[in-house]
Amino acid sequence: MTKPVSETEYRELTDFLYHEAELLSDQDYPAWGKMLADDLHYVIPVPQFMDPTGAREIGIGNGYFDDDIHSMRIRLQLLSSPQTTTAENVRSLLNHVVTNVRVSQAGDNEYRCNSCITVHRTRFNKKDPTIISGRRNDLIRRTDSGFQLVSREVKLNQSVLMSSNVSYFF
């Protein structure tokens, strides 16, 4: 059973998600980085088309992304300057659309947030946008300095990424 939250809490959490989406679209990684918890786990599994009658998994699993705070900080550092990224020099035009937000209490100071994310991305060399969407399962913590993202799992709706690289976040 999920514990419901108050209207104020719902409002606070959706504000956090929208604010975060704006920073991701702006590629303001110094600011987004401050919203991440030290025990961050950011993971994007590989979707598979599988006949349920003969389903089986191979190996221990290897997601498209599997980051802790250390690897995430290095990603953000590199993507923050045109001197240190080829993929985002020049920068993509990004639009993060957050919808279908549901919030429940997950612990004393923590919330489970489920949402849909759709990222529209346009590159200088690919002017029709690449659109990838996913279903996010977040754990968000209330701290003295505001909310922090503790974990995020993104279930993408593309098993073959129709994109030459993923140099941005969901």
Next chain:
Amino acid sequence: MLVKENLGPADFERLVDEENATASRLIFTDQSIFELEQEKLFTKAWLYIGHETEIPDEGDYVTRQMATDPVILSRGAHGKIHVLLNSCSHRGTLLCTSDVGSTKGFVCAYHGWVFGLDGSLKATADDMDLYAGKVDFKNLDLKTAARVDTYAGLIFATWDDGAPDLADYLGDARWYLDLFHNRTPEGMEVLGAPHRWVVNTNWKLGAMNFGADGPHAVKVHGPITAATFQVPPTVFRDALVESPAVSMGNGHNGIVTQVPDSLKDQIPPYFGFNPDLMEVYEKHLNPQQNELNRHLIAGVTTMFPNFSSVQGASTFEMDKMPVNFLAIRVWQPVSATQTEIWNWFLVEKEASDEWKQASMLAGVRTFTAGGTFDQDDAEAWVGIAKGIEGNIARQGDVNFQMALAYRDRTIPGFPGPGKVYPSNYGEVTEFDILLEWQKYMKA
């Protein structure tokens, strides 16, 4: 869009200029050349299909591509490996629609024909009697690859009955494959499902980059190398300039980047390798192979035509020891200007669960669509496709002329076989992939 139709040997002789170490830009953009490649190259060469550990048990299957053709890789009775065209022999419906699974056979979604794990037609939906003896069902088994064989857990197949044995096709490259795939008694296993992503560029650019492009590394990967190893770009460059590149024969090429002499007292042997297995490596490989692995920083290879592998060590925490990852990939041709990359991560079966996890993380954070190395490469390759597509641009060449400085400078006394050149910067081995390509296209 090509200047001329019906390209013949003389045209391919011109399109790759061995003497001058250049190639026409058309071979990366032209759709009629792409179609000819499908016919002359991808139906002849041995192509990588999958890893034995992806189909460990009878009934296991995965669906794959052999260039533009979908295939099923299955394990049938007595552990036999089969590669079947994934197209029903009745009307051609895609037979198997799962990426991975386990089954007793394949049932077509359209009229319900049933095929065994070896591709044999077991039954048609309606009583076979309705065909009144007019049809020989023997001819309606699924088409299978002409030959299927493995080396060190790697499964290859070819459509060509007349192809050489896989062992001969790989030839001296087996010595180098051993460094990565055959260094422990149990061998390697895959860590998970393949990563797949689509890059709008020609497949040969990826194959060449892994065959391997030394000079791009400092420009494109200098920042991530500096951030994760705190190696200044000059040291990174010197290691590449002074490390060997190898033409293994039959178009198989690569680089084996070594710890520079100046750093040998700071960087211990088997840097990034699994410390629990060091003694196992020493026993399992021969002394010459161990000599190379002991000071290996990175190994990047392409087995002709489109199977590549990269090993390197990475850490994202300065106080933690770097851990090796091994990625293998196929550059699947989709069109002249589109490639689907399939990418797997492997680790020694003998490794501990902790090591497997650490090696997986080292891989997915570096060499995949979102990897801190790959994301930047892809941008450059798409840039090439865009840069050379125009009417004026496509009349020019792609340049590999560092080869002019290096191609006559093979190193004598190198521990491994093949033609060995003194520098990752040489462009000789990258260009050798195009010379092999030219042989197939002229044939």
